[in-house]
Amino acid sequence: MKLQHIKQAISDAKNQNHFTSLPPSFLKVDIPISASNTKSGQDDNNSITARIEHFSTPLPPTLLYQCLRIFEENMGDLYRQSSWGLDMKEKRKEFVHDDARFLVILTEENAFNRTKSDVNGSEISQSTNAKSEPTVLGFVHYRFEPDDEDDPIAPVSYVYELQIQAMQQKSGLGKRLMSIVELLALKCRMEKVMLTVFKMNTKALGFYLHKMNYEVDECSPSNFQGEENENCDYEILSKSLVVRSK
Ligand SMILES: CC(C)(COP(=O)(O)OP(=O)(O)OC[C@H]1O[C@@H](n2cnc3c(N)ncnc32)[C@H](O)[C@@H]1OP(=O)(O)O)[C@@H](O)C(=O)NCCC(=O)NCCS
16 A cells, blocks of 8 residues: 555545444443442342443543553553553653543442542542543553554554453453454454564463464564574564455
8 A cells, every 4th residue: 555545545544433333232242240349249230231431532430540550550560560661651652642541441430449548548539529430341542553653554453551440350351352443443454453562471472372263473573584583572463354366
């Protein structure tokens, strides 16, 4: 694809909002809960219904705060061990970038019991009424971009972050968010969904490669020779959304 067409496809994608055309049932998720994490300690249905909402940047401050906190809880150790290190100021900048798009799984605040430190310890809850805020159970941050900054050949949806709160993992939420990202990418005529994952994040690698059918992308460092590439601690994965004629 010519550079001009790639730029046009990305610009068109940024101006479209296909999220509103998705079936409402696809944007609701039933989450099983044990009695120990309900507010009263009891729950008649043993599940709560959460909703998925779409946001362009900026995220409302309370949601931004919760997303950053989930990121730090899930990924802090991995980033500290990685060649990148953990820099929450940089991560925050990434989250408020003009091109950032988010799918956020939300439930009403009183569905889960919040700890004292959740409510009292955050800068957000001091300035807003925390009781009326929904709780973030997970989110995906994605952007419409060229596949390669230096030598672009296709417009893609790039997943910058997929994070599910620890207690809600393995309940189908990650799969649902990735499915929506793929559907939106397809509707926006993106050619691939791409993402970066640490090699040491074996759980996420297993999820993408074996459950979501992603492959190591041709541009991933592991496809290139040289000490720097071989010692690189991340892989670039992708799923193609186009069928190429041979
Ligand atoms: C990786 C992650 C996003 C997966 O989301 P999730 O909601 O836990 O996964 P799901 O429940 O949607 O799982 C979908 C399928 O993958 C499987 N799966 C999920 N995690 C798995 C794991 N660690 N190992 C093997 N299979 C796994 C599930 O069993 C399920 O299989 P099924 O469809 O046959 O039932 C989530 O665990 C997470 O947030 N991890 C921490 C943050 C992280 O590493 N993010 C990725 C950064 S690149």
